[in-house]
Structure formats: C-alpha cells, structure tokens
Amino acid sequence: MLSATTTIPAPFRYPFRIFFLSTAFSAVLLIPLWLFFLLGGGTLQPALPALHWHQHEMLGAFVNSAIAGFLLTAVCAWTGTRPVAGWPLAALWLLWLAGGGAMLFGSYPWLAMAVDLAFLPAVALLAARPIVAKRQWRQLPLLAVLTLLWLCDLGYHLSGDTQWLRAAMLLTGGLILVVGGRITPAFSRNWLLQQGQPTADISTWRWLEVLTLASTLLLVLTEASGQVPAGLVAVVALVAGLSAGLRTLLWRGWRVRREPLLAILHIGLLWVAAGFLLRSLAGFGLVTDAVWLHALGAGAMGTMILGVMARVALGHTGRPLALPSGITLAFGLIFLAGLLRVIAGLGWLPWAFGIHAASLCWTVAFALFIWRYFPILTRPRIDGKPG
Known part of the structure; x- marks a missing residue:
C-alpha cells in the first residue's frame, strides 16, 4: 500500500528536505548580498542597518532554517511519529521565507518584526507536540534553547542593541x-x-x-x-x-x-x-x-x-x-x-x-x-x- 506522503511533492515530504535546501540557498545568497551592501549597495538597502542585517540574517535565515530542518526531522526519529509534511510544512516554510523577505525588503518595521518573530515559536510548537505526547522529556532542553534564541531576537528587535x-x-x-x-x-x-x-x-x-x-x-x-x-x-x-x-x-x-x-x-x-x-x-x-x-x-x-x-x-x-x-x-x-x-x-x-x-x-x-x-x-x- 502506498504511503500518503507519496502524493506530496518530494521537497515537502520531510522537514529536512525543504529546509536544508533553503539553508544552503540562503548561505549562497546572504554573503554576496552582505558584500554588496558593504560596498555601497546602490539603492537597495535592507530593513535593518546593513551590519545588523548581516548579523541578524545569518541567525534568522541561515541558522533558523537549519534548526527547523534538523529538529523537526530528529523529533520524528526520537518519538516514532509522522513528520510535519504537505501543506503544514509548506506553510511553515513560507513563514520562514516571509521573515527573510521582511528583513530584506520590509518597509514597515513592526510588521517585519512580527513576521520574523513568528517562525521559531511555530517550529517549537510543532516539535513540542510529539515530544509531549510521547513524554520524551529529555528533549525539552532543545526547546528551551529555541525559546532563548527567540528571546534574544525579541530583545534585539525591541532595543536595536546588537548585544542580543x-x-x-x-x-x-x-x-x-x-x-x-x-x-x-x-x-x-x-x-x-x-x-x-x-x-x-x-x-x-x-x-x-x-x-x-x-x-x-x-x-x-x-x-x-x-x-x-x-x-x-x-x-x-x-x-x-x-x-x-x-x-x-x-x-x-x-x-x-x-x-x-x-x-x-x-x-x-x-x-x-x-x-x-x-x-x-x-x-x-x-x-x-x-x-x-x-x-x-x-x-x-x-x-x-x-x-x-x-x-x-x-x-x-x-x-x-x-x-x-x-x-x-x-x-x-x-x-x-x-x-x-x-x-x-x-x-x-x-x-x-x-x-x-x-x-x-x-x-x-x-x-x-x-x-x-x-x-x-x-x-x-x-x-x-x-x-
């Protein structure tokens, strides 16, 4: 009998697929873009000061994508549950994509902040459901780290201070x-x-x-x-x-x-x-x-x-x-x-x-x-x- 996932496009059958690709593409794009901004940037400027944008997006776009791909895949192996797939996975990926776009092109700072801050809580909730259902309490420290990463991002958005x-x-x-x-x-x-x-x-x-x-x-x-x-x-x-x-x-x-x-x-x-x-x-x-x-x-x-x-x-x-x-x-x-x-x-x-x-x-x-x-x-x- 065919699995239900066979009707889903391959990149959206498992979190590691779309998010590992996205991590690699963001790595290839972010550094040349940073050099472009560093050397003048023409009329294109990101929503944040250029140096802040570089530091923020290496975390928000590059690292967070890798975290989503790894964690949501690993949780399935740890708990023996089905992965996030299909439309829910596509929605999560589009949320990540929207966050990166908002930081690059956002003209409305509060909207850009809200979109950017939405991604990690979504990842944490999707990871927490099988962890709690299967009582895999030893995985909770990873969710705690995600929470702290989100708090650092929030601290930066509210203060503009790069200490966060x-x-x-x-x-x-x-x-x-x-x-x-x-x-x-x-x-x-x-x-x-x-x-x-x-x-x-x-x-x-x-x-x-x-x-x-x-x-x-x-x-x-x-x-x-x-x-x-x-x-x-x-x-x-x-x-x-x-x-x-x-x-x-x-x-x-x-x-x-x-x-x-x-x-x-x-x-x-x-x-x-x-x-x-x-x-x-x-x-x-x-x-x-x-x-x-x-x-x-x-x-x-x-x-x-x-x-x-x-x-x-x-x-x-x-x-x-x-x-x-x-x-x-x-x-x-x-x-x-x-x-x-x-x-x-x-x-x-x-x-x-x-x-x-x-x-x-x-x-x-x-x-x-x-x-x-x-x-x-x-x-x-x-x-x-x-x-």
Missing part, C-alpha cells in the same frame, strides 16, 4: 554543543566498531558535560545582560572554551579522520571552543569582537551545519553514508572560509582580501552542496520508503 545578537551567536554555539554531544561520540563509536577498532578511549565525563553547558549558559546570560564587567565575561568565556575543547578532544576525532562525515563534526565542535576562547580574549581587550563572532559564525555554524546536512540528507533518503563527489572539497572550503575570516579579523591578512576570499570559499562550499544534494533532496527515497 551576540548572545544569540553564543547560544547557537551552545546548541551546537548539545546536538554535537549527542551525535558525534555515538557516530564515532559506531564507525570505529564497523572498522573493527576499539572504542573504550572515546569517553564522556559527566562533570565536564555539566561544566561545559553550565558555563556556556552563563556566558550567554552575561553577554545578554550587558551589565557584567568585561573581565568577568572573559573568565566565563575562558572556562566555557577550555571545557568545550577538552570535551571534544575526549572523543578522539583524529581516530575518525579518514571519514569526512565524522571528521567535520569534530572540527565544528572545536570551532565552538575556539570561538569561546576568542570571546575571552576579546573580553581582555586582546582581539576585536569580529574575531570571535566569525569563529562561531563562519567557523562553527558553517562547518557544523554543512556537515550535519550532508549526513542527514543521505541517511534519511535511504542512501549509504558515502559522500557525493565534491563534498569533501566543500568541507575543506568551509573550514578555510572560517580560518580566513578569523585571520583577517586578527589583522594577519589584508582585510579586503580576507573577507573576499572567505566569502568566496563559503559561497562555493554551499554551492557545491546545492549541486550535489539538490537531486537527493528533491527526489523520493531510493528504497521506496516514506521520507
């Missing part, structure tokens, strides 16, 4: 630590076992988990408050960065270096640790905020999102976990994009060359994803199952 966007960047780093902590050591162990290798040295220390996540949450709160002395914020960031780095190193990423789908996850987590450590240096006045923001943005967010999308799209369409040609290059380019942007921020490269080179690497990386994954995400599963 900075807090959201740090919180996104925390979300990467939570999700990465669930999948990275487990996937690494499974792969090593398949290779006939021991896994006893891949360890997780409970106290370190608590310290990492608690210090990250405290860092977010101190950043959002704007009232904590810079030196104290720097100390909190130092603790968060060191604990996040040690936590990742305990998972022995070098042992899975021959498998790009796993290595990229470890690299993404190390970028988070680097971002927090650079935030500490910024608190001590040793680097500018642009350095740690781009370590988390171009580095951690770009790397982890690309890596997770590449893996999830294969597994959930019935394909073996073997990268399509060109995606290993995309992984290398996204790492280089983060590295170049951080180095340029440190003044070790000419600024104009650094941002243009980093932007090119970022754009080509996600363009390669679109090229290789568009057929995968827009066609039915190869095994004939729903998904």
Whole structure:
C-alpha cells in the first residue's frame, strides 16, 4: 500500500528536505548580498542597518532554517511519529521565507518584526507536540534553547542593541554543543566498531558535560545582560572554551579522520571552543569582537551545519553514508572560509582580501552542496520508503 506522503511533492515530504535546501540557498545568497551592501549597495538597502542585517540574517535565515530542518526531522526519529509534511510544512516554510523577505525588503518595521518573530515559536510548537505526547522529556532542553534564541531576537528587535545578537551567536554555539554531544561520540563509536577498532578511549565525563553547558549558559546570560564587567565575561568565556575543547578532544576525532562525515563534526565542535576562547580574549581587550563572532559564525555554524546536512540528507533518503563527489572539497572550503575570516579579523591578512576570499570559499562550499544534494533532496527515497 502506498504511503500518503507519496502524493506530496518530494521537497515537502520531510522537514529536512525543504529546509536544508533553503539553508544552503540562503548561505549562497546572504554573503554576496552582505558584500554588496558593504560596498555601497546602490539603492537597495535592507530593513535593518546593513551590519545588523548581516548579523541578524545569518541567525534568522541561515541558522533558523537549519534548526527547523534538523529538529523537526530528529523529533520524528526520537518519538516514532509522522513528520510535519504537505501543506503544514509548506506553510511553515513560507513563514520562514516571509521573515527573510521582511528583513530584506520590509518597509514597515513592526510588521517585519512580527513576521520574523513568528517562525521559531511555530517550529517549537510543532516539535513540542510529539515530544509531549510521547513524554520524551529529555528533549525539552532543545526547546528551551529555541525559546532563548527567540528571546534574544525579541530583545534585539525591541532595543536595536546588537548585544542580543551576540548572545544569540553564543547560544547557537551552545546548541551546537548539545546536538554535537549527542551525535558525534555515538557516530564515532559506531564507525570505529564497523572498522573493527576499539572504542573504550572515546569517553564522556559527566562533570565536564555539566561544566561545559553550565558555563556556556552563563556566558550567554552575561553577554545578554550587558551589565557584567568585561573581565568577568572573559573568565566565563575562558572556562566555557577550555571545557568545550577538552570535551571534544575526549572523543578522539583524529581516530575518525579518514571519514569526512565524522571528521567535520569534530572540527565544528572545536570551532565552538575556539570561538569561546576568542570571546575571552576579546573580553581582555586582546582581539576585536569580529574575531570571535566569525569563529562561531563562519567557523562553527558553517562547518557544523554543512556537515550535519550532508549526513542527514543521505541517511534519511535511504542512501549509504558515502559522500557525493565534491563534498569533501566543500568541507575543506568551509573550514578555510572560517580560518580566513578569523585571520583577517586578527589583522594577519589584508582585510579586503580576507573577507573576499572567505566569502568566496563559503559561497562555493554551499554551492557545491546545492549541486550535489539538490537531486537527493528533491527526489523520493531510493528504497521506496516514506521520507
């Protein structure tokens, strides 16, 4: 008997399909648009000041789309429930699209704010229904992070103060630590076992988990408050960065270096640790905020999102976990994009060359994803199952 989803166009059969495509397309469009605005922008100007628009949309358009695709797909696997699909999924996607359009072209600030702020609560409600129905209480921290991200967005819209966007960047780093902590050591162990290798040295220390996540949450709160002395914020960031780095190193990423789908996850987590450590240096006045923001943005967010999308799209369409040609290059380019942007921020490269080179690497990386994954995400599963 045919599944009901077979009558739905493939991109709207599962949340990861349309939202992973949207994430990649937004990545390809947002950075060139930012450079366009940075270099003058002609008569086209976004609804927000150009720098604010860049910071906001890397979260609101790029990250939020990836969150929706991953979370609403993962919830189905965790709870054994049917995915959001068809018209409800299309409506959610159109809401995301309207939010991005409002931020780019909106002439009515309050309307743009309302549309932009509607998306994350919609995602959270759709994710909460199966979680509550199946009493999967261990998933509630993810919904709490979504709520905090929404509050950061609200704080920015009401105040216009970018401290809220900075807090959201740090919180996104925390979300990467939570999700990465669930999948990275487990996937690494499974792969090593398949290779006939021991896994006893891949360890997780409970106290370190608590310290990492608690210090990250405290860092977010101190950043959002704007009232904590810079030196104290720097100390909190130092603790968060060191604990996040040690936590990742305990998972022995070098042992899975021959498998790009796993290595990229470890690299993404190390970028988070680097971002927090650079935030500490910024608190001590040793680097500018642009350095740690781009370590988390171009580095951690770009790397982890690309890596997770590449893996999830294969597994959930019935394909073996073997990268399509060109995606290993995309992984290398996204790492280089983060590295170049951080180095340029440190003044070790000419600024104009650094941002243009980093932007090119970022754009080509996600363009390669679109090229290789568009057929995968827009066609039915190869095994004939729903998904």
